[in-house]
Amino acid sequence: MKNDFYKNILDKNKAWVESKLNLDPDFFNKLADGQQPPLLWIGCADSRVPANEIIGAQPGEVFVHRNIANMVLHSDMNMLSVLDYAVNVLKVKDIIVCGHYGCGGVKTAMGNSSVGLIDNWIRHIKDSYRFNKEELDAITDEQKRFDRFVEVNAIEQVLNLAKTSIVQNAWAKGQELHVHGWVYGIASGLVKDLDVTLDSNEDLETVFQLDITH
Numbered sequence: 001m002k003n004d005f006y007k008n009i010l011d012k013n014k015a016w017v018e019s020k021l022n023l024d025p026d027f028f029n030k031l032a033d034g035q036q037p038p039l040l041w042i043g044c045a046d047s048r049v050p051a052n053e054i055i056g057a058q059p060g061e062v063f064v065h066r067n068i069a070n071m072v073l074h075s076d077m078n079m080l081s082v083l084d085y086a087v088n089v090l091k092v093k094d095i096i097v098c099g100h101y102g103c104g105g106v107k108t109a110m111g112n113s114s115v116g117l118i119d120n121w122i123r124h125i126k127d128s129y130r131f132n133k134e135e136l137d138a139i140t141d142e143q144k145r146f147d148r149f150v151e152v153n154a155i156e157q158v159l160n161l162a163k164t165s166i167v168q169n170a171w172a173k174g175q176e177l178h179v180h181g182w183v184y185g186i187a188s189g190l191v192k193d194l195d196v197t198l199d200s201n202e203d204l205e206t207v208f209q210l211d212i213t214h
Contacts, residue, residue, distance in 0.1 A: 037063045040086040043098040069105030072160035099154035100184040128153040154181045162198045172212040
């Protein structure tokens, strides 16, 4: 049985289509021709962090991958498949890893509670804490430590992206590709640029620089 919320979102879809066609009768025909988004967004699955709306982007302008706490794991075939398609087929020029303040996954990683299957995912977020333990432990205010943990986790995922063979292959071919770290403030609606942008494998520690020749 379809509840009122379900019926309402179907009605909203029709209203959205009508609003788009009123502005541009050819809007959906243009979208159907294909996509050439300049940006890949890797963000949190949190329902309050919609990629397109945050940056005022239209359909077709952002290729999106979302998971709990915007993680980039070398063993995650879902993320790697999205990344490979974005970089090698769509030829995006920018990738943004966007965390957000108040992230539930990051908050859980600060503690020791078991929440079930997701414990296995949270463990990777805890690695971000371990890599930045000295800095984070020095922050006595718990809220400020939480906020900084969100930031350093996003930075770690930027580094993880740059370490992938997909990104390093693109750089080795001379492909323009920039990887950035952001954090979104749900309470303000504003993004914070973390001033971390990687443009080549030379931005990584030597041990992570793959020797790729073409």
